[in-house]
Each structure stands twice: as C-alpha cells, then as structure tokens.
C-alpha cells in the first residue's frame with residue numbers, strides 16, 4: 001500500500017475522511033474491540049497529557065512537552081508494534097509510551113525531574129527519551145544493525161520531529177540504514193514547528209517523507225491525525241523491516257496544538273487562525289465519527305472511557321508524587337566517573353543554597 005502514495009507528488013495516505021467515512025481498500029479492517037482499544041488509548045493520552053500540564057502550572061511537575069494533537073500518530077504507530085520490537089523515542093511520545101504499556105506513574109516521575117522514571121520495566125523494549133534532538137536516530141540504526149547480525153526478525157522504531165530532519169544525526173542514521181538495509185522504521189512526527197521555527201524554514205523539500213528516496217528506501221506521508229492511516233502505514237513498514245526488506249520513513253503530517261513546552265508561548269510566533277483550523281481536524285473527534293458510524297461510540301461509552309482514563313491518571317499522579325523527588329546529586333551524577341573540581345564546587349554551592357531537607 002505504501003508504494004501507492006508517492007511523496008514527491010505530494011500524495012498523502014488518509015483512511016478516514018472528515019465525516020468519519022473510511023476509504024474503501026485502505027481501511028486496515030481491525031476488529032471492533034481493537035478499534036475501541038485505539039480510541040481508549042487516545043483518550044487516555046489526552047487525559048494524561050492535560051493533567052501533566054495542570055501539574056506543571058501548579059508547580060508539581062517540571063518543564064513538560066505537551067502531546068495535544070499527536071494522539072493519533074503516537075497511538076497509531078505504537079499499536080502496530082510487537083512486544084519484541086524496540087522503540088527509540090523522543091521527548092513528545094506520551095501516547096506511544098502508554099500504548100506500549102509503560103507505567104504512567106514512571107513517565108510522570110521522569111517529567112517531575114527524576115530520571116529514575118525513565119528506566120523501563122523489564123520486558124519493555126523502550127530506550128530512554130532522547131532530549132538532544134535526533135540523537136536517538138543513530139542509536140536506533142545501531143540496534144537495527146545488531147538485530148540483523150543476530151538474525152532476529154524484529155523491527156526497530158525511532159520517532160522524532162520535523163526539526164530533527166535538519167540534524168546530522170538524521171542524515172547519518174538514515175544513510176547507514178539504507179546502505180545496510182537495517183530493520184528500521186523511522187516515524188517523523190511532522191507537527192509543523194521546531195519550537196518557533198516553521199516547517200517551511202526547516203527544508204526546501206516539499207515533503208519530509210521524500211528524503212527517504214535519497215537514502216535508497218521508501219518514504220510515505222500519512223495523515224497524522226488519522227489513527228488508522230498511521231497504524232496501517234507503520235504496520236506495513238514494520239512487516240517489511242522484520243522480513244528483511246529494509247527501512248521505511250513514515251512522515252505523520254500533524255500539528256502541535258500546544259506550546260512547544262510549558263516554558264514556551266506559541267502565540268508569539270503563530271496565528272490563532274491557523275491553530276483554529278487545526279482544531280477542526282482533532283484526531284479524537286475524527287475517530288469518534290468513524291466509530292459512531294460502526295455503532296461503536298455513543299455518549300454513554302464516552303463517559304465510561306473518560307471516567308476510566310481519569311481514574312488511571314489520578315492513580316498515577318498519586319503514585320508518582322509518593323516517590324522520591326529528584327535529588328541535587330542526580331543533576332551532577334552520571335557524566336564523569338570522578339567529579340572534576342569545578343563541578344564539585346558547583347554542587348557544594350547549590351546544596352548550601354537549599355533548605356536542609358532539600359540537600
């Protein structure tokens with residue numbers, strides 16, 4: 001199916017239209033319970049994301065990168081993965097983490113400032129969030145080379161934003177992946193901005209997906225607000241990777257509805273009209289219409305979904321807040337085996353500036 005959509009011609013894969021109708025021949029044909037699971041994951045992501053924002057505003061969480069608007073892309077890509085596959089995430093991936101079974105309390109704990117929250121529980125093949133933009137891409141390709149050498153029929157997924165495509169790491173990673181035909185699936189969440197830099201200033205190429213062609217493998221642009229489109233494209237790319245067919249780049253065309261992070265104010269660099277236009281393309285609303293046509297959504301179900309999500313979120317907050325806060329030591333640990341004198345002096349000065357119980 002991927003080859004039917006040529007990114008150079010600007011063709012974008014879309015399954016569900018604005019009225020919730022599925023395009024014949026493109027609907028992945030999931031059973032009813034799987035469709036509802038997709039919706040419930042998106043609803044949980046939205047609830048958990050909204051709560052994180054409130055916690056940050058109340059001083060109960062550190063800087064946070066909101067996922068509002070990314071729910072279909074995150075849930076769609078992760079729902080296509082198998083437990084044996086590996087995930088190399090970036091910093092705006094809440095829905096993917098939840099879909100893969102990552103404990104929400106851990107995710108919150110990380111954003112509360114404690115890196116312990118990034119240690120994936122045993123059995124979850126998830127690397128820590130990469131904060132340096134694009135640095136996870138060569139890591140994922142390395143894992144892809146390892147999987148190939150070990151003759152494992154698994155796929156390695158890396159996610160990143162549109163901004164990451166301007167990094168050397170993107171070029172080096174995708175170039176290696178093409179040359180060595182690694183089992184990688186690269187999912188670019190093109191949300192139209194890298195902080196304040198619009199997509200038009202990121203590259204002169206009409207699409208990001210077409211960059212794959214220069215590396216010698218397929219790229220496809222999909223509607224990132226259409227959970228079935230993201231799911232279908234990622235599922236096909238994963239099957240190709242696991243089967244020895246090499247890498248694929250999937251560009252999920254979406255929009256960052258929130259600020260870049262809680263320390264940003266997007267109204268300073270983008271028009272309110274543009275944001276309102278994208279509000280009309282809300283991924284949850286579109287999927288609700290699709291489910292409604294199949295008799296799988298009504299108000300009572302919506303209430304149940306929201307209540308269950310809210311319950312999970314509140315429990316995760318309580319659990320995360322009951323854990324130890326980040327310590328001053330953590331800020332200085334993990335870089336040097338032996339602390340250099342200037343850092344030692346900074347650590348001592350910081351500790352001395354804090355109240356007794358925070359040292």
Ligand SMILES: Cc1ncc(C[n+]2csc(CCOP(=O)(O)OP(=O)(O)O)c2C)c(N)n1
Nearest residue numbers: 092131132133161162163164191193194195
């Ligand atoms: C190597 C590097 N350069 C700069 C930054 C600062 N920075 C953090 S996020 C970001 C923009 C990322 O944009 P994009 O890749 O589109 O992802 P998005 O935040 O839009 O999801 C930048 C420049 C960084 N973290 N790492």
Ligand SMILES: [Mg+2]
Nearest residue numbers: 161162193194
């Ligand atoms: Mg971006």
